[in-house]
Amino acid sequence: RGTGWTFNGTQAVATAATGALTYTTLPDTIISGGAYEVTYTLASYSAGTVTVAVGNATLALPAYNVTANAVLLLPTSATGGFRFTTSTFTGRLDNISVVEVRNAAPIVLAGQDDGAATLYNPIRMPNAASLIIGGGGSFSTNTTNLIFGENAGSNITTAGSNLFVGRDAGRNTTNGFSNFFFGDLSGAANTTGFSNNFIGNQAGNANTLGSSNNFIGNQAGLRNTTGSKNTYIGELAGRDNTTGQNNIFIGENSGLVNRNGNENIFFGRLAGVRSNTASQSIYIGLLAGSIVTSGSKNTIIGTNAAYSETTADTVTGGNNTIIGTELARNIAGSANGNLVLGNSNNLPTANGSNQVVIKNLIFGTGASGTGTTIQTTAKAGINVNNPQSTLDVEGNMAIGATYSGTTAAPTNGLIVEGNTGIGTSSPQRRLHITGTVRVDTLTRDVPTRIVGADADGDLAA
Structure with missing residues (x-):
């Protein structure tokens, strides 16, 4: 040992100690390429530095008191054995242990020195191929998870091939696989859902069994539970969907309250924002289709098409085709099967059906x-x-x-x-009439033909 060391039971007491404190008797021989978990308590710290070393692997210990702290060292050379090196260090080391890690039991790195006086949450490595940072995933038996964040993946058992980043991300996942959750509380309720990508604060937060979903944006797909194969991109996109399937919502608040509608495509800010049970509809453009609540198989394309500023106005009809800006803003009720093309046109009858309007012309x-x-x-x-x-x-x-x-x-x-024919499909003159003709006022005879009129005005040659 160096200078300044005294011993009291299991304690190594340093007073301005300098040099190395080397442990010559160990349960196992230090070998290169091994992994060693070192646990220690540092107390009464007042000055200097202390570094733990296993072979050529070293780590500076924090300059403050810690209890039962643990670090993982991976030496590539065994030279030097197990030791503490110091420089004018004053403090006490106690409860020191060094263990070679030979199996898949968790390796706990309970702290990290960043110069501050507060320890970070534990780092856990459940086995050779998983890395869990933040105290979650303590029950995992799988080898292919990467988990970062407080309580992230904290209930994982057999789940594999998951990447969770953020506080409580994937917190309740047990055996779901191939999920990517990035953001605080993203996928927090997921249990067995698989192949989901949730990116954003609380994205896919309530998802439990839904699979093959892509939610990107703050609270995108927030309340989705069992809905699968949905793509929501944008803040609050598809927020209220619970069981809907095969939907694509792109744009802030698009499909906001859609709950169980299926196979919809909403593209644009607030597109389909009030649709809740509609299915097989296409809305493209700012506020497109925002007045429709439950109608299905509608195609609405254009800024403010089928939009009303009055929240009480709703449309439940379907099979409408509306293409152009500011169109059919008076559409209402069960309007069904209408075709509106152009811009700034309304329906002749707001809640009518099977109407055609083409740019205020037809x-x-x-x-x-x-x-x-x-x-x-x-x-x-x-x-x-x-x-x-x-x-x-x-x-x-x-x-x-x-x-x-x-x-x-x-x-x-x-x-x-x-030629114009009346009563004939093959007129021979400018006007060719097959049948009788009535003339109410006859001013003169035709020079080459005498035309007679009876009392009813019927003409005959």
Whole structure:
């Protein structure tokens, strides 16, 4: 030993000690390539430095009092044996032990010297291939986990191939595998769920059995329990989903209150923010579809499409297609099967169904046919949003290649290029009528043909 050492039972008392205190009698011979757990108590510290060494592996001990502290040393050379080296060290060393680690029993590193007077939480290495920092995972028997954080993975038993980072991350996981939880309380309730990626504070916090989910963002997928194969990206995205499956929500608050809807795609900030049970719907754009609560199979694309500032307004209908900005903002109730294209257009009837609106130009009702068939009840309007006839045109109309795009029809009139047939599919003249004709006012005879009219105004040659 060096100078300044005295002994009192198991205590090695140092007073301005300098030099090495070497232990020559050990239960086992120090060997290179081994792993050694050294436990000690440091008391009455007042000055100087002390370093523990096993072979050529050394570690400076803290400059403050510690009790039953433990460190792990991995020497590559046995030269020097087991010893403490000091420089003007004053204090007491007690309860010293050195143990060669030969099996998978936990290795505990109970502290770390960073110059402060507070010890960190324990580091645990349950076996050769797992690393657990923060006191969690104390019951793990698997060899493929990496766990960092207070209480992270603290209930792991047979779970493997997991990476948990953050306070209480994966806290209740028992035998789930291939999970990546990053953030305080991320995946905290997970038990047997597997192949999940939760990144963000409380991301996937309530997940228990759900698997193959990807939640990225603060509280993304917060309340998901058994829902699987969901992707939520953005703060609070999919926050309230519990059992919904195969959803993709991207954007802050997208799909916020969706609980058990399935196979939805919401893309954009607040897209589908009020949808709770809707399924198989696509909403793309800021606030797109935010008025829809339970309707399914809706396609809504565009900023503020199907959006209302009045929270009492809700839509439960489905099979609506709305594409464009500021569209169908009056849609309400059980509106179903509507088609709206353009921008800043509303439905003729807010809670109506099977309506067609194309950029304030073409309007239709009863559009429930299939293929190219128009139902007998269908009505199409041009420049009129409430058509009363099968085709209702407000304004003039031109028909024919020569007139189209070059010649305007008279006001509220019609111009037609070619022959027009009434009662015949193959007209031979500009106007070819098969059948009788009634003329209420006949001013003169046609020069080459005498036309007679009966008392009812019916014409005959």
